[in-house]
Amino acid sequence: MLKISNVETFYGKIQALRGVDLDVNDGEIVSLIGSNGAGKSTLLMTISGVNKAKRGNIVFNGENIENQQPHKIVDMGICQVPEGRRIFSRLTVEENLRLGAHANEKGKYFINDIKEVYDLFPVLSDRKTQRGGTLSGGEQQMLAIGRALMSKPKVLLLDEPSLGIAPKLVNQIFVSIKNINKEKNVTIFLVEQNAKKALELADRAYVLVNGKVTIKGSGQELLKNKDIQAAYLEGGAKN
Amino acid sequence: MEKKDIIQSFKDSLFTGLIALALFGPIVGLRTASKGEGLFITPQWGIVFLLVGLCVLGRFLINLNSARKTEITFFSNFTSKFSAITEDKAKHFAITAILFAVVFPFLPFTDRYFMDVAIMILTYIMLGWGLNIVVGLAGLLDLGYVAFYAVGAYSYALIATTFGWSFWICLPLAGVFAGFFGILLGFPVLRLRGDYLAIVTLGFGEIIRIILINWYEVTNGPDGITGIPRPSFFGLPFKRSPDEGETSFHLFFNLEYSTMHRIIFLYYLILVLALITNYFTLKIRKLPVGRAWEALREDEIACKSLGVNPTNTKLTAFAIGAMFGGFAGSFFATRQAFISPESFTFIESAIIVAIVVLGGMGSQTGVVLASIFLIGITEMFRDLEQYRMIAFGGAMVLIMVFKPKGILANRKPTILMHGDKK
Numbered sequence: 017m018l019k020i021s022n023v024e025t026f027y028g029k030i031q032a033l034r035g036v037d038l039d040v041n042d043g044e045i046v047s048l049i050g051s052n053g054a055g056k057s058t059l060l061m062t063i064s065g066v067n068k069a070k071r072g073n074i075v076f077n078g079e080n081i082e083n084q085q086p087h088k089i090v091d092m093g094i095c096q097v098p099e100g101r102r103i104f105s106r107l108t109v110e111e112n113l114r115l116g117a118h119a120n121e122k123g124k125y126f127i128n129d130i131k132e133v134y135d136l137f138p139v140l141s142d143r144k145t146q147r148g149g150t151l152s153g154g155e156q157q158m159l160a161i162g163r164a165l166m167s168k169p170k171v172l173l174l175d176e177p178s179l180g181i182a183p184k185l186v187n188q189i190f191v192s193i194k195n196i197n198k199e200k201n202v203t204i205f206l207v208e209q210n211a212k213k214a215l216e217l218a219d220r221a222y223v224l225v226n227g228k229v230t231i232k233g234s235g236q237e238l239l240k241n242k243d244i245q246a247a248y249l250e251g252g253a254k255n
Numbered sequence: 256m257e258k259k260d261i262i263q264s265f266k267d268s269l270f271t272g273l274i275a276l277a278l279f280g281p282i283v284g285l286r287t288a289s290k291g292e293g294l295f296i297t298p299q300w301g302i303v304f305l306l307v308g309l310c311v312l313g314r315f316l317i318n319l320n321s322a323r324k325t326e327i328t329f330f331s332n333f334t335s336k337f338s339a340i341t342e343d344k345a346k347h348f349a350i351t352a353i354l355f356a357v358v359f360p361f362l363p364f365t366d367r368y369f370m371d372v373a374i375m376i377l378t379y380i381m382l383g384w385g386l387n388i389v390v391g392l393a394g395l396l397d398l399g400y401v402a403f404y405a406v407g408a409y410s411y412a413l414i415a416t417t418f419g420w421s422f423w424i425c426l427p428l429a430g431v432f433a434g435f436f437g438i439l440l441g442f443p444v445l446r447l448r449g450d451y452l453a454i455v456t457l458g459f460g461e462i463i464r465i466i467l468i469n470w471y472e473v474t475n476g477p478d479g480i481t482g483i484p485r486p487s488f489f490g491l492p493f494k495r496s497p498d499e500g501e502t503s504f505h506l507f508f509n510l511e512y513s514t515m516h517r518i519i520f521l522y523y524l525i526l527v528l529a530l531i532t533n534y535f536t537l538k539i540r541k542l543p544v545g546r547a548w549e550a551l552r553e554d555e556i557a558c559k560s561l562g563v564n565p566t567n568t569k570l571t572a573f574a575i576g577a578m579f580g581g582f583a584g585s586f587f588a589t590r591q592a593f594i595s596p597e598s599f600t601f602i603e604s605a606i607i608v609a610i611v612v613l614g615g616m617g618s619q620t621g622v623v624l625a626s627i628f629l630i631g632i633t634e635m636f637r638d639l640e641q642y643r644m645i646a647f648g649g650a651m652v653l654i655m656v657f658k659p660k661g662i663l664a665n666r667k668p669t670i671l672m673h674g675d676k677k
């Protein structure tokens with residue numbers, strides 16, 4: 017479905033991705049773990065078209081998208097929940113959601129989509145006229161996910177949904193991600209520092225080190241992998 | 256209060272005194288006077304020490320006040336009245352204000368001077384509303400807005416004097432031209448944000464003014480354009496004795512001739528134009544493009560990741576904001592019947608930005624209040640000539656101190672509760 021081959025991305029002269037190969041199949045949950053500065057967010061931004069790949073190909077459903085404009089990519093069905101949530105803080109919850117439907121706000125059916133988001137995250141429904149900035153971190157993350165779902169994506173790219181969120185809410189959000197995948201048939205590509213959670217959830221997973229994929233396998237395999245345990249599980253997340 | 260606090264406030268006010276001395280010393284203290292041949296410096300240290308003393312005393316009193324943790328009650332009452340106008344009361348306020356604006360020309364105390372000031376305030380309200388689309392909604396700081404005002408005024412003047420077309424044909428054309436210039440400015444600044452954008456837009460404003468001065472063949476340079484046709488009341492001119500074969504306004508309606516007819520007509524014209532701007536802005540905020548403007552102001556990266564096309568969004572904001580500036584410009588041209596580049600200097604842009612920012616970015620009612628406050632105060636002090644600008648600066652400082660986010664800082668949601676029928 018989404019095939020990334022040999023992608024290299026630069027910030028000026030600094031190379032952030034050094035030839036990433038990775039693929040995501042229809043209906044899967046794929047996780048990408050790695051430490052700070054490994055290039056995880058850069059990869060998502062490159063898929064979204066916000067950063068441009070200098071070399072390599074990104075193919076989505078048979079079409080090359082590496083040179084597409086970001087809004088075209090969203091139109092095609094890839095939507096990103098950016099790192100740090102990036103809620104429109106002065107706009108209300110409902111306005112935030114409608115902005116998510118920007119790519120396909122043609123007609124009235126987005127009212128239904130909004131309802132689906134409220135069913136998924138009932139707390140948002142209680143706060144629909146509240147300003148986005150007044151929500152708690154976890155609620156903002158739900159809003160960010162809901163907002164991305166409004167564009168009816170086929171693939172949802174999630175950048176560190178657990179960042180700065182209370183552990184209890186993290187569990188809830190991961191359950192929601194699983195539901196979105198199973199019930200709404202949305203393929204998930206998840207980037208996480210919380211390696212344990214991300215690997216438990218994933219069908220398959222990749223490890224990114226210094227802009228390169230070093231290990232890949234099923235989520236369970238990677239959980240048992242000695243190197244990963246040493247690097248990302250024992251030291252990092254102790255839970 | 257503790258002794259330590261008093262000493263601290265005293266030190267602080269002495270420091271203020273030093274700054275005041277550094278400023279007032281050369282500005283006020285050294286007065287140049289021409290006596291016979293050449294200039295002589297006459298020192299006036301008395302006034303300087305008076306001013307510095309006032310600053311020290313004022314600062315000391317403010318310090319004492321804040322040390323006691325009490326607000327300056329007069330101003331906090333005053334400002335809390337303003338915040339009370341927000342949200343639910345805003346609608347009543349708007350309706351009252353519009354009704355007042357409609358009957359204003361026929362109130363007993365309204366004379367020619369009041370009408371002129373009112374027309375000026377309305378022009379600034381319209382410009383403020385137009386710029387509010389760019390600065391308040393889309394968050395693009397435009398310091399060269401006067402350029403579009405100028406483009407509108409000159410397009411109107413040139414089209415009307417060259418082809419002799421009526422105001423109602425020239426007005427939309429002037430708007431279209433200004434909108435086109437908005438896109439012209441928009442393209443090179445697509446990637447810029449914040450300070451850099453402000454500098455380029457400022458430059459753009461100056462470029463337009465300098466072109467107007469130097470392109471003598473077309474714009475008549477610094478001499479400006481004279482004899483711009485006055486607007487007619489749907490074909491009926493406001494003239495004492497109409498040309499042959501024409502009927503003028505007062506003859507048609509069987510009124511005694513008065514120059515006030517034209518003034519009142521101009522007043523209603525700018526009122527309607529301004530209200531159209533406001534109506535348009537309020538409506539477009541609820542449409543996807545308007546919401547995208549506000550989203551762009553909040554977070555550009557989030558916008559991109561959600562499929563908002565930032566290029567189109569920015570260009571529409573620039574174009575539509577510029578278009579309303581152009582409308583206001585053609586109104587200005589037809590009112591003055593004479594325009595020159597001098598009317599379109601940077602200070603105009605600065606005043607319009609000040610109105611938008613001090614009104615509370617994005618607040619339509621705030622723009623009205625700020626226009627009345629800033630332009631009104633400046634006009635009230637017109638008799639005091641050079642002290643006018645001090646009043647203007649003082650008004651700005653007052654708003655900044657007591658309402659740092661603008662007079663009306665609350666943003667009104669575009670969607671109210673709906674679909675609670677689950």
